[in-house]
Amino acid sequence: MAVYTHLSAEDLAELIAQYDVGRLVSAKGIAEGVSNSNWLVETTGSASAGTRFILTMYERRIEIEDLPFFLALLDFLSAHDCPVPRTIHDRQGSAFRTIDGKAVALIEFLPGVSVDHPTAAQARAVGVALARVHVAARDFDGARTNTLGIAESRRVLEACGEVALAAIDPRLPAALALAADVEAQWPGDLPASVIHSDLFPDNVLMLGADVSALIDFYFACTDAMAYDLAVTHAAWSFDKAGETFSEDVGTALVEGYESIRTLSARERACLPILAQGACLRFVASRAEDWIGTPADALVTRKDPMAFLRRLDFYRAQGTAAFA
Ligand SMILES: Nc1ncnc2c1ncn2[C@@H]1O[C@H](COP(=O)(O)OP(=O)(O)OP(=O)(O)O)[C@@H](O)[C@H]1O
Ligand SMILES: N[C@@H](CCO)C(=O)O
Structure with missing residues (x-):
């Protein structure tokens, strides 16, 4: 499991409205992962951002003061042709927001699966x-x-x-x-x-x-x-x-x-x-x-x-x- 916090449909819609990504269509909790809560979010989309995103709520281990470093690194690597998802910034330009004291970030969804037995x-x-x-x-x-x-x-x-x-x-x-x-x-x-x-x-x-x-x-x-x-x-x-x-x-x-x-x-x-x-x-x-x-x-x-x-x-x- 990895959804530690319940976010209501209203919470999610209000959050998504802070980004230029269209309206919320669906949000499904992702089972994989242990540290954070993750949702696969679909929206009606916008020209620049696409329609699928990972919403991460940082639950433990991560120090909030480290988040700007981690998220800026994703954006930097993505902009330098590395296969790394970029963060979607909100309308104010922030890479993360807080809900009830917990930090959340909207991250580009990239396709693919994790392998168990690599070749x-x-x-x-x-x-x-x-x-x-x-x-x-x-x-x-x-x-x-x-x-x-x-x-x-x-x-x-x-x-x-x-x-x-x-x-x-x-x-x-x-x-x-x-x-x-x-x-x-x-x-x-x-x-x-x-x-x-x-x-x-x-x-x-x-x-x-x-x-x-x-x-x-x-x-x-x-x-x-x-x-x-x-x-x-x-x-x-x-x-x-x-x-x-x-x-x-x-x-x-x-x-x-x-x-x-x-x-x-x-x-x-x-x-x-x-x-x-x-x-x-x-x-x-x-x-x-x-x-x-x-x-x-x-x-x-x-x-x-x-x-x-x-x-x-x-x-x-x-x-x-x-x-
Ligand atoms: N940018 C992305 N695009 C597509 N799927 C993603 C992306 N980021 C995360 N995922 C999916 O969400 C799952 C959980 O993410 P992640 O492994 O980062 O969880 P975590 O709890 O933050 O980390 P960990 O379990 O390593 O502590 C991944 O296994 C993957 O399936
Ligand atoms: N990848 C680590 C967990 C994160 O520190 C492990 O398998 O132990």
Whole structure:
């Protein structure tokens, strides 16, 4: 589920009237997603905006002061030929409004579906799209600190504590020492841009082997581009449980990326440690969510072990994981 707030037909019509998009025709809650409430909205349309939109109400995790950065980034990337939805601004020119104290944004609807079992051709297209974002975003004048970097992941794991981690899985406390080790080796000087930092298959819409949209930029931040590639490699090249690695998918992703932006020798050499840090970011956030979400909650908890297994793989393989 992901409609946490009820908006009446009257609320929706009043909201839509603030935009130059015609009159409200329908609004359907979207089941996918966990962080925000999302509706697919149809209107009678206008020449510039089309008739279909995603209405997002920001419910949790996102700091309202970060919204101008995230929404301006969507507009910037969309204007620079990246497959990213633009925001629809209201009649006053604002990218977001508030309803009962909660921020809402109207976002361009782009077609496509998220794949569960990516092919090499799809991974290649994702690599191309990711590199396009990195190259374009170098000229974006916004910046945002990565609040989920390696030091923060270590702190989150420490705050969870050994006992609570072991209650999830007896092997999970091993992540504490691994985080300290990876942090000690972390390269601080790699070329940076604005990065997506959460480019999982559910954040990419595809039409066949083509990327139609990269979505959910709500973890975007200024950080190393190679780190973003490592996150995407970890997210795309394994089965969900992190038990099986698809070498062809991983290779195609990196090849697609390098068809647009060549990695330096140092970035390449750092990929194994960056991938371990990426895994720890998801081990940490998943463990924290697991502990904070009751087992009978409507939201399905994501398994931190799926990323500890990936981490083991990257430690064992080193640069061979990216050959
Ligand atoms: N611009 C868009 N065009 C078309 N569909 C979209 C768009 N943005 C979001 N969607 C649809 O809405 C669903 C939910 O969006 P999203 O994944 O951003 O949810 P969320 O709750 O904000 O994020 P998350 O679950 O990753 O925390 C997506 O799976 C996709 O089907
Ligand atoms: N993509 C993340 C959720 C957002 O942080 C995960 O699968 O754990």
